[in-house]
Amino acid sequence: MASRKVYGGSNVPVLLHSHNDGISCSNGAFEALLMSNSTSCFNGKRSMVNFEDACGGNSQGMSFYRSHDQEEHGDDDLDDCFRQPEKKRRLSVDQVQFLERSFEVENKLEPERKVQLAKDLGLQPRQVAIWFQNRRARWKTKQLEKDYDALKASYDSLKSNYENLLKEKDQLKAEVSSLTGKQLHKENVSENSETSKPMEPSQPLAQPDPVPEKKPPTIICKQEDLSSVNSDVFDSDSPHYTDGVHSSFLEAGDSSHVFEPDQSDLSQDEDDNLSKSLRHVVYNFPKLEDPVYPDQSADCGNYEFPVEDHALWFWSY
DNA sequence: TGGGTCAAGAGGATAA
DNA sequence: TTATCCTCTTGACCCA
16 A cells, blocks of 8 residues: 555445445446446446545455556546556456446447446446456356366267167177077078988988088078178277277267168078067167168067167267 | 466457 | 457466
């Protein structure tokens, strides 16, 4: 409180006894004030000086109430002669509150509004403009933080869903392999029994096959092909999944892309070999495209998807 | 004393 | 051309 300039006004010390009382406008009145040239309800310029006087020069904890704006106010031509080198001073709490309310109404500053605010707050119009610029910058920074948090939450959710789907895929692949083997075995048995009947008259002396389970080479190839197909169906995009989090995030966001195998790779014969009765449950799987599943899950009759496997329900955001 | 915050400066982009 | 905006930076101030 050493060399503080004191400006004459003595009628407003009460204004800053309480921060909230410094600006007594209601919100409605505040908006009206912003658009009008009516008498200001804020006497920022002189009130700060008088507040300090009212505080008995107690600068401890009251540094916000220094009379910075007097030093910077262009109206005080007399003071320009004695002005010390410019030092940055914070706006008072009341000024900031007033500006904040104005910012909430409109974060852009029209020239008339700027002049009116400057007049009401006892600041230079440029100070008001600068405050709005900085305020917009802070607002943008906070928005970016919010956006980042939202995106991160979305990403975490998608990643979790994707990992669940990977587990589900492995389970389904195992089921397909198991059931395909069983089905082929059944077919081999039936084919051997059918083909052996007509051969009996012509080959009465043929020795019966002691190991009927042995699969013909062509069938084995088919099984391998099927296995390969199944692997291709799920793994064709695996570089996208497995390399880093970004790719998985992007890929998982589009379920149609993740599970969109080329059905033509699976022959109709193999497809027919899968029991239709084992497939119908697949079509009840939520939100996954139907064409994907008939070839991939052959054991849905007794396979229950865990609750977390419905994770695609969350993909809507 | 270092870091955080904020007012203000600087410079480029843009619209009227 | 001018005012305004945006972005980055600077310097003052405060606090743990």
